[in-house]
Every structure is written in C-alpha cells, then in structure tokens.
Amino acid sequence: MDIRLHNTLTREKQAFSPQNPLRVTMYVCGPTVYSYAHIGNARPPVAFDVLFRLLRLKYGAEHVVYAANITDVDDKIIAASAATGQPIAELTAHFERKYREDIGALGVIEPNVRPHATEHIQGMIEIISELVAKGHAYAGQHGVLFHVPSMADYGKLSGRNRDEMVAGARVEVDAGKRDPADFALWKAAKPAEPKEARWDSPWGEGRPGWHIECSAMAKAVLGETIDIHAGGLDLIFPHHENEIAQSECAHGKPMARYWLHNGFLSMDAEKMSKSLGNVKLIHDLLKLYSGETMRLALMSAHYRQPLDWTEALLTQSKATLDRLYNALRRMKDVEPADTGAPQGVLSALCDDLNTPLALAELSALASEANKSGVQDWPQIKGQMLAAGALLGLLQHDPDDWARGDAADARRIDAAVAARMAARKAKDFAEADRIRKELAAEGIEIMDGAHGSTWRRL
Numbered sequence: 361m362d363i364r365l366h367n368t369l370t371r372e373k374q375a376f377s378p379q380n381p382l383r384v385t386m387y388v389c390g391p392t393v394y395s396y397a398h399i400g401n402a403r404p405p406v407a408f409d410v411l412f413r414l415l416r417l418k419y420g421a422e423h424v425v426y427a428a429n430i431t432d433v434d435d436k437i438i439a440a441s442a443a444t445g446q447p448i449a450e451l452t453a454h455f456e457r458k459y460r461e462d463i464g465a466l467g468v469i470e471p472n473v474r475p476h477a478t479e480h481i482q483g484m485i486e487i488i489s490e491l492v493a494k495g496h497a498y499a500g501q502h503g504v505l506f507h508v509p510s511m512a513d514y515g516k517l518s519g520r521n522r523d524e525m526v527a528g529a530r531v532e533v534d535a536g537k538r539d540p541a542d543f544a545l546w547k548a549a550k551p552a553e554p555k556e557a558r559w560d561s562p563w564g565e566g567r568p569g570w571h572i573e574c575s576a577m578a579k580a581v582l583g584e585t586i587d588i589h590a591g592g593l594d595l596i597f598p599h600h601e602n603e604i605a606q607s608e609c610a611h612g613k614p615m616a617r618y619w620l621h622n623g624f625l626s627m628d629a630e631k632m633s634k635s636l637g638n639v640k641l642i643h644d645l646l647k648l649y650s651g652e653t654m655r656l657a658l659m660s661a662h663y664r665q666p667l668d669w670t671e672a673l674l675t676q677s678k679a680t681l682d683r684l685y686n687a688l689r690r691m692k693d694v695e696p697a698d699t700g701a702p703q704g705v706l707s708a709l710c711d712d713l714n715t716p717l718a719l720a721e722l723s724a725l726a727s728e729a730n731k732s733g734v735q736d737w738p739q740i741k742g743q744m745l746a747a748g749a750l751l752g753l754l755q756h757d758p759d760d761w762a763r764g765d766a767a768d769a770r771r772i773d774a775a776v777a778a779r780m781a782a783r784k785a786k787d788f789a790e791a792d793r794i795r796k797e798l799a800a801e802g803i804e805i806m807d808g809a810h811g812s813t814w815r816r817l
C-alpha cells in the first residue's frame with residue numbers, strides 16, 4: 361500500500377517513495393535539554409513515532425534509519441548551568457535522560473540514532489568552511505554569518521516574504537551583518553561564557569548556531585539528502601528554512617525530499633480545569649495519567665491539525681483505552697490469529713497518518729468483539745493487537761491495565777480513610793496534608809453527611 365504524506369515544501373500530499381527502499385532515512389529535530397519537557401514537546405516524537413512504525417512495517421525494520429537529535433549546547437543551557445552551578449555536561453545528561461524516560465512512557469520507540477550536537481562540532485565547522493569558500497557565508501564581528509541573498513531560492517519552504525524574513529532574523533542582530541536577514545552559523549565566544557561551551561575554529565573560539573547543528577548531524581548520520589525531515593510547525597521558519605540554506609548551498613543537492621510538520625497543542629486556560637491547568641510537564645502529567653492514555657490523546661487529532669489539550673480529552677482517551685482493554689480481557693483465553701494490521705487501520709495511516717480514523721477503526725474492532733461469537737475472536741484479537749502495535753497502543757496486559765486502576769482506587773480509598781481518621785482524632789494538620797497530597801494528583805475529596813468520597817478532577 362502506498363504511503364502518502366503532506367509535504368510542506370510542495371504544499372501537497374504526495375506518494376512517498378524513498379531514494380533507496382533498503383535505507384529509508386528520517387530526521388526529526390529533537391529537544392534542547394535544560395529542563396523537563398512540556399507536553400507540547402511530546403507531539404512530534406509521538407506523531408513521527410507512528411510514521412516510524414509504519415515505515416518499518418512497509419520497508420522492514422532493518423531498512424529504516426531514524427535519527428532524532430539532542431541539542432546539548434545553547435544559550436538556555438549555558439544560562440541554566442550558570443543559575444544552578446551544575447556543570448553543563450551533567451545538566452544536559454540529566455535532562456536528556458528525563459526526556460527519554462518521559463517520551464518512553466508515551467510509547468515512543470527509541471530512534472536508531474540520537475546524535476548530540478557537541479559530538480558533531482567538527483562536521484559543523486566543515487560545512488561552515490564550505491559555505492565561506494563558496495561565497496555563501498562570511499566572518500563578521502561576532503562570528504560567521506550565512507548571507508541570505510546569496511541563495512536564489514531562500515524561503516522556498518516557508519514561502520515567507522523578505523520583510524518576514526528580516527523580522528525572523530532580528531534576534532541575531534550583529535553589527536557586521538551585510539544583510540538584515542543574514543543568520544549566525546558560528547557565534548564567537550563571549551568572555552563570560554564557560555569553557556565547556558566553546559570550541560576552536562578557523563574563526564576563533566566559539567560555538568555553533570542552532571541551525572547548523574541539524575545540517576551537520578543529518579549529513580553525518582543519514583547523508584546529504586535524506587528522505588523525510590520532520591518537526592513542529594514552529595520550526596518551518598527560521599530553523600528548517602536555514603537548514604535547507606546551509607545544506608543545499610554546501611552540498612549542491614536537496615537536503616530532504618519530504619518535509620513534515622505537526623500542528624500545535626493548544627492549552628486554552630479557559631478550557632482547562634484548575635488541577636490540570638498548572639500541569640504542563642510530561643513528567644508531572646505522568647503522575648495523573650498513564651503514558652498510553654496521553655499517547656492516545658495526542659493521536660486523537662490529525663498530526664497537522666491543532667489539538668486542544670484538555671482534561672476532557674484525557675478522560676475520554678482513558679475511557680477509550682478501558683473499552684479496548686475490556687474487549688481484550690473478554691478474549692484473553694483466545695490465541696490471536698496472525699492477521700497483521702487490519703486494512704482499515706493501514707489505509708488510514710497510509711493516508712498522511714490519519715490517526716483519528718485509525719483509532720476509530722480500532723474501536724470498531726472492539727465493538728465487533730463484543731457483538732460476535734467466540735469463533736471470530738482469534739481473527740479480531742489478532743487484528744486488534746496488530747493495530748495496537750502499529751499505533752503504539754494496547755502494550756499492557758489487559759488484566760494489569762484493569763488491576764492498575766483497581767489498585768489505584770484502593771490506594772486512594774485508603775488515603776481518604778486515613779484522612780477521616782485524622783480528623784476524628786483532631787489531627788487537622790495530618791488531615792490537611794493528606795487532602796493536599798491527593799489534590800496534587802488531581803483528586804478531590806468530598807465530605808458529606810455519611811462520610812467522605814472522592815473523584816478525579
């Protein structure tokens with residue numbers, strides 16, 4: 361079955377055909393690791409994890425190379441290290457580990473390669489030297505700059521006009537700029553900056569600009585032209601536009617053949633409950649919801665569309681999973697048939713990763729299981745599990761899933777009872793502590809005439 365993907369570069373859905381079906385390459389821009397990741401940061405890894413799984417199914421796991429980088433040198437990292445006194449390498453290693461744990465909990469398969477910016481400084485210097493030699497870049501007062509007017513088709517990805525480009529480059533004000541749209545390739549070290557954040561180069565000590573990192577890492581681990589380059593909508597300009605400028609002017613060939621961009625997660629304060637309104641880190645959300653519930657919530661809208669992140673969405677996603685797992689529990693003594701993923705789920709995903717439709721198809725299978733006789737169960741169960749594997753869902757034992765809920769309810773019942781006992785004993789400090797602890801998990805205690813009950817907010 362043909363995979364069709366919306367290509368930002370051509371602004372249309374196109375049949376995907378890799379340069380080499382034996383080595384399909386994909387690069388997704390990864391996080392800058394200086395703090396815990398926001399739930400919005402989880403959308404690209406989850407959306408493109410579905411694509412990774414689909415490509416592996418179509419071309420064979422050994423024929424797909426997926427790289428997602430770690431940005432471990434950056435102004436924000438230097439600032440965080442200065443503020444906390446923690447050495448840069450320690451700080452970035454810590455938050456990289458946390459990031460991998462967080463997205464791992466969301467069922468994201470580890471990419472084949474995780475290049476780190478600091479391991480590719482030499483490759484960046486080589487590309488910059490090439491750009492200088494070809495007249496696309498020049499050394500300015502504070503480092504090396506890419507000269508935007510030197511590239512005839514600069515702006516082709518974003519379709520931005522000249523004024524917008526200049527506005528986009530305004531953050532990189534440099535007295536030595538030849539053109540206001542020029543952007544930094546190499547930033548000369550400032551005296552106060554730590555030595556772990558500076559490297560020798562033909563232009564003196566300094567560090568790379570952000571955009572050059574991805575050009576160098578994509579080239580080093582995947583090649584000069586890659587099949588798919590993806591990331592969030594906010595990266596189209598200037599980040600991806602500048603990656604294209606650097607790579608294409610240095611190598612004289614397209615950087616990537618298909619550019620994919622996911623829409624934003626919107627966290628509208630009015631639609632958020634108080635309890636969830638303050639919880640935006642994956643790390644904290646995982647205390648309230650299972651990773652699989654959040655993954656399903658993230659896949660509930662098409663990846664290019666905006667998604668409203670609300671408590672209702674999470675409650676609904678949890679209910680959907682409960683229903684799917686219940687169907688699997690009913691069929692638990694049945695050996696699944698080796699069916700492969702059902703056609704409906706496959707064609708939905710092949711059509712530019714239509715996850716909402718794929719999820720509807722999966723839910724329909726659960727309905728079918730509930731309606732049909734035992735003789736149909738091996739087939740239905742096989743299809744549900746294969747669809748789950750493709751979507752990164754139904755990865756738990758159905759009994760564990762059900763027990764997880766029950767065990768959690770028992771734990772909360774016990775805490776509520778302990779609070780009642782504390783109140784009776786007039787230990788109000790303890791009663792209050794328990795109430796606050798549950799509130800932090802999003803659980804509200806309701807006191808009534810006949811005792812206390814609780815509910816999840």
Ligand SMILES: [Zn+2]
Nearest residue numbers: 389390574599
């Ligand atoms: Zn990038």
